[in-house]
Amino acid sequence: MARYDLQGSLDLLVLKTLSQRGKLHGYGIVLHIQRASDELLHVEEGSLYPALHRMEQSRWIASEWALTETGRRAKYYKLTAMGRRQLQETEANFEQLVKGVRTMLRYA
Amino acid sequence: MGMWQRLTNLFRREHVDAEIEEELRAHLEMAAEDAVRAGMSETEARRTARLRFGNPVAMRERTAGADTALALEGIWRDVRHAVWQQRHSPAFTATAVVTLALGIGATTAIFTLIQQVMLRSLPVAHPEQLWRIGDSDQCCYSARYSQGDWNFFSWEAYKLFRAHTPAFQDLAAFQLGEGNAELGVRRAGSPAPAEARNGEYVSGNFFRTFGLSAWRGRLLTDADDQEGAPPVAVMRFHTWQEKYGSDPSVVGATFQINGHAFTMIGVAPPGFFGAKVDADNMPDFWLPLTAEPLIAGGATRLKDPRSGWLNLIGRVRPGTATRALEAQIQTELHQWLASHVPDMSPQEKPLWEKQTVHLTPGGAGVSPMREDYKGGLLLLLVCAVCVLLVACANIANLLLARGLKDRPQTAIRAALGASRARLVRKAMAESLTLSLFGAVAGIAVAYAGTRLILHLAFGPNTWVPVDAAPSIPVLLFALGISMMTGIVFGMAPAWMTSHAEPIEALRGANRSVGGHRGVFGTAGAQKTLVIVQVTISLVLLSAAAMLGQSLRNRAHQDFGFDPDGRYLVSIDPKLSNYTQEQLVLLFREIEGRLRAIPGVRMAGSALHAPLTGVWTHDILTEGQPEPGPNDDLNSGWNRVTPGFFETLGDRIVMGRAITDDDNANTRPVAVVNETFARKFFSNQNPIGKHFGPAPRKNAGTYEIVGVAADMNFSGSSLPVYFVPEAQTTHFDQANLESREVWSHALYTIVIQATGNHPDMQAQIKKAVADVDPNLLMYDVQSYSDVIHGGFSQEKMIAGLTWLFGAVGLMLAAVGLYGVTAYGVEQRTSEIGVRMALGANRANVIRMVLRAAFWQVGIGVALGIPAAIGAGWAIASQLFGVQPWNPVVLGLATLLLVLTALAAAAIPARRAAAVDPMRALRAE
Structure with a gap:
């Protein structure tokens, strides 16, 4: 049985975003998740930044300061090799979870 | 972020904070820009972004908190802050x-x-393998075949156990605590007089049993513990260091021990003090068991099977079942006792098969x-x-x-x-x-x-x-x-x-916090804590008071003589090898010299002076029926010179005291004390009756010529008989004969002086040294010092309990003060209102004190039964004090209440000094 929690789903969203878009700053991640989920998912900034720093501590992502298109200094995040592996694992776990929940709902 | 960076971050918290802040600001501004682009006004856009974002400080904290290394830094910062705060209060x-x-x-x-x-445990190899034959730490030398539960063994029994018990890898014997070998030791060729040292006789395998090797030279072996082997001794490390300045040349040197030449073969390892733990009589030298007859002379116990004078500790082979071993030892003891049935007294004969012996862990030695x-x-x-x-x-x-x-x-x-x-x-x-x-x-x-x-x-x-x-x-x-x-x-x-x-x-x-949470929460907790403190303090105080009272009772009890103006000289003439005739003259001369000192009224000598303890043994009276095996025949015995009774002011109740006429040419006489007369002759007149040490054939040895009032020799009233120094009797029994020989070397001289002589002790010392400069003198003490010295343990316990009681009381007072003061602070405005409404200062003080005394009252109510319980628990340590003692308890309670009053009065006065206008304005 796969282990999964809600914190994991935020991590999954962030990791997936970075794997699709390469380098991105925090605000960009929020926008991307919002757009890509058809406005279904809103990421709380209050949760995002602690999560980003935690994942950086775990070396799933790396950061660097760079200029945005509008010439503003922002902190950009990108996936590391470890992060890529973590993404695969988290994704697999999530699939399991969804499958499990769906089976459960159908059974009822 | 690498490890290095994380570590550097620890010391760069400001930098990290700034970085997070910049990141968050960038986010906010980008969001605002987008909003403007979508058509919102700039201020509105910023506001919306901000709202969405939530509390930026909290977010920064949380983001920083995600970094575990930073969490660590946070603790460090908190500790620094805490230290700072503590410096400022x-x-x-x-x-x-x-x-x-x-x-x-x-x-x-x-x-x-x-x-x-x-x-x-003893500082020896594998103390857990050591087992002791016997289970009591109490001393003393025993001369009975019916010890009951056996702890002390003769040399003969030891040799039997050692030869027949293969489960012991080694079984060692050592002389038991009391009556250690007192030695007068002088290094051969040294002009200095002999110095007093403690010796202990040990078996040749003693050091091997404990797995020790010599620090210098070598230790004893079985070859040294043979009759006829050249006399050798081993020195304790501590003695070598303290008394001989760690001089390496002592090893191999010849020492005169009680006048006999011994070779010092080695020094025991540091930290090893023997197998016995005691406050005094710790051995300076170890001598082989077979050297005992050389030192003790006629008083030797080595070959007397009746004399139990050895403790036994052995190293048991790994894997031995100790229960089976215990049973085997018991069997061996019975076999040994069976071989001595003909030597037993009629009282001992029915008991020998009921004798028991236990095996106990010996790693901690005999203590x-x-x-x-x-x-x-x-x-x-x-x-x-x-x-x-x-x-x-x-x-x-x-x-x-x-x-x-x-x-x-x-x-x-x-x-x-x-x-x-x-x-x-x-x-x-x-x-x-x-x-x-x-x-x-x-x-x-x-x-x-x-x-x-x-x-x-x-x-x-x-x-x-x-x-x-x-x-x-x-x-x-x-x-x-x-x-x-x-x-x-x-x-x-x-x-x-x-x-x-x-x-x-x-x-x-800013208001009184004594609201909903206070009653049930912290304020209640605080009051409970004060109650607990009051209770415990009361118990400590009453225990201290009882112990103090008990100590006073002990020190001022009736000892049967007045310690005032009396002195005690402790000597050991045994170490100078006097003959018995010389001893009589020696004491006559010393007493004469002492009486010549101005202020000295009288002097007398004794084997045991009051309060210095006394040896006991069984006696039998002539012409009375044979006592049963369970009858108590025990009596103390003492040897004195004629001046002894008068010097102590001991009243002769009946008959006469011992005089100079009781000497080698007259019949052996004894004076007995009142307890002796009561115990052995109940209502008959004891004068003219005969008695003697067991067995029966000695019952006619001494004729009673007088009865003396009781004096306290060893803490309680005990039957004691006194025989003259100038008379000697001979006995067939080896242990009695040995006792008769050594008991002529009296240990104590008692002196009675009148008036105040500050240099009395020095004069006494000089007078004794004038008679024989080589006579070993331990001490000259005033009798009140002897009494106080005898209660040093009680004094220590009572003193420390007082100290603990005082500390507890002080702490409880601080606690009560704190709670009361805090309560007053919290209720300042309430007090202001009350005063504005007409309450006067006395009302306010009463109100504050009432609150404080509720806690004290409950504490005392709980403390009194607890203190009575504590009194019962320490009853065995009390002398002449009842565990339920209303006076002591009342005094302790009074002391506690007064202290509490003082502690609560300070904040109460502060409360009374509240200015109603100021208090209300602050609200």
Whole structure:
């Protein structure tokens, strides 16, 4: 049985975003998740930044300061090799979870 | 972020904070820009972004908190802050640290002693393999075939056990505690007079059994412990260091021991003090068992099968079942006893098959000290733990009060977005730094305390096998308890405040906090703690008062003589090898010299002076029916010169005292004391009756010529008989004959002087030395010093219990003061209102005191039964004091109540001084 929690789903969203878009700053991640989920998912900034720093501590992502298109200094995040592996694992776990929940709902 | 960067971040918190802030600002601004692009006004856009974003401070905290390394840095910062805060409230810090130090220090000091005296193993190889034959730490030499439960063995029995018990890899014998070999030792060729040393006779395999090797030279072997082997001795390391300056040339040198040449073959390893743990009589030298007849001469016990004078400890082969071994030893004892049935007295004969022997773990050696101090040390441990509890209650109270005082501040921090974990962590850092300061001070108190107790118990000059270094596990235990207290009671207010809605806490911050939470929460906890403190203090105080009373009773009991103006000289003429005829003349001459000292009225000598203990044995009276095996025939015996009774002012109740006419040419006589007369002759006139030491054939030995009033020889009233120094009787029994020989070398001279002579002791010393400069003199003491010295253990226990009681009382007073003062502070506005409404100062004072005395009252109500219980628990340590003692209890309660009154009066006066207008305006 796969282990999964809600914190994991935020991590999954962030990791997936970075794997699709390469380098991105925090605000960009929020926008991307919002757009890509058809406005279904809103990421709380209050949760995002602690999560980003935690994942950086775990070396799933790396950061660097760079200029945005509008010439503003922002902190950009990108996936590391470890992060890529973590993404695969988290994704697999999530699939399991969804499958499990769906089976459960159908059974009822 | 690499490890290195994380570490550098630790010291660059400001930098990290700035970075996070910049990141968040960039986010906000990008969001605002997008909003403007979507058509919102710029101010509105910023506001929306901000709202969405939530509290930026809280977010920064949380983001920073995601970094575990930063969390660490946060604790460091909290600790720094805590230290800073403690520097800025010195009164609070000092109270807390002193309280903790006393609690931790006292407990650790006492337990260190307990561990050293009662639980420590001998410093030898594999102490767990050592087993002892016998199970009592009590002394003494026994001359019976019916010891009951056997602890002391003759040489013959030892050799039998050793030869027939293969389960013992080695079985060692050593002379038991009391009556150690007192030696007069002089290095051959040295002009100095002989010095007093303690010796201990041990079997040749003694050191091998304990797995020891020599520090210098070699140790004893079985070859040294053979009759006819050249006399050798081994020196204790401590003696070598202290008395011989670690001189390496002592090894191989010849020493004159009681006039006989011995070769010093080696020095035992450092730390080894023998297999016996005691406060005195620790051996300086070890001599082989077979050297005993050489030193003891006619008083030898080596070949007397009746004399049990050896303790036995053996190293058991691994895997031996000790139960089976015990059974085997028991069988061997019975076989040995069976071979001595013809030698047994009629009282012993029916009992020999009922004799038992037990095998007990021997790793801790034989410890008369453990026996002596067990009760006292346990009592002190209980007191110390009580003090620790009171101390913890005080710390809890202080921290609670401070936590409540800091509540508004905590609420503001919470409102500004500090996380709960962060707030609690801050409180914890404060408690922990306090506990650490307390612990450091506690170690100092523990070390000093242990030294103090050793000093009080044994005096400054006695070496005891006890180390004053605090015991680490106990220190950690006490530290742990105080830290737990600190953590729980330091964090509780912070936790509760952080739980509450910040706005509520803020609103109530400047008012009395005694609202809904206070009654049930911290204020209730504080009051409970004060009640507990009062209860424990009362118990400690009443125990201290009872012990103090008991000590006074002991010191002022009727000893049967007046110690005032009387002196005691302790000597040992045995070491100078006088003959018995010479001894009579020696004492006559010494007493004559002493009487010539101005102010001295009388002098007399005795084997045992009052309060110095007395030997006992069984006696039989002539012409009375044979006693049964369970009859008590025990009597003390003493040998005295004619002046003895008069010197002590001992009244002769009947007949006459011993005179110069009782000598070698007249019939053997004895004077008995009143208890003796009552015990053996009940209502008959004892004058002219005969008695003698068991067995029956000696019953006609002494004729009773007088009865003397009782004097206290060894702590209780005991039958004692006195025989003259100038008479000698001969016995067939080896043990009686040996006793007859050595008992002529009297140990004590008693002197009675009138008037005040400050140099009396020096004059006495000189007079004795003038008669024979080589006579070994231990001490000249006034009799009141002898009495006080005899109660040093009781004195130490009573003194320390008082100390603990006083500390407990002080701490309880501080606790009560704190709670009352805090209550007054919280109720300032209420008091202002009451006064504005017409209450006068007396009403206010009464109101505050009433609250305080509720707590004291409940504490006393709980404390009185507890104190009575404690009295029963220590009843065995009390002398002439009833456990239920209304006077003592009343005094202790009064002392407690007065102290509490003083502690509560200060804040009450402050309350009465409240200016109603100011108090109301502040509201």
